[in-house]
Amino acid sequence: MHEMALCEGLVQSLMEQASSQDFSKVHRIWLEIGALATVEPEAMRFNFPIVARGTLAEEAVLEILPVDGHGWCMQCSTPVAVRAFGAGCPLCGGFQLQISDGQQMRIKQLEVS
Template sequence: MHEMALAESILNIVEETARNRGAIRVTGLRLEIGELANVESEALLFCLDVVLRGSLADGAQTEILTLPGQGQCLECGAIVRLSALYDPCPQCDGYPVRPTGGQEMRVKDIQVE
């Protein structure tokens, strides 16, 4: 359940930014989560729902944008789409494919009033 800790970190970043920019309310929140990141989007949304309650971002529309996984096959050198960390290379069926993208966990932006 480290999604709860992630949700608390997100609230922290959102409230800090909103206060610094003189906002009184956060109405929208967009996150970028990589496909290979160690986080379950459904669980994160559930935790955010709980954590945002009573905060500046209470009731904010929360959206998770999934960033695609990408990797480079160390066997054939191809840059390939990767949907799980241990999947074989879709081109040569070789191992290992080193992830080069899709492990991000970012707060992208917020909509404020």
């Protein structure tokens, strides 16, 4: 369950940002999670309150923004939607896809005071 470790990293990042940006409380976090990031959003939602307990993000609301996977099919030279690793091109069925988006997990926005 690596989502627990990801939540710990998220809280650590929030504490570092609080120190450098001079805020003391996080109210809301918008977190982008790509469809190809191998991160389970529900596990993040479950683990975040546990990890954030006793920190500046203890009462923060975690908003998860899904990001679709995108890639380039080298066989048909077309940008395509990619739903999962190992999936073929939805247009030609080819498996030579170069992933261009959807692998990230990043803080998109914070509401702080």
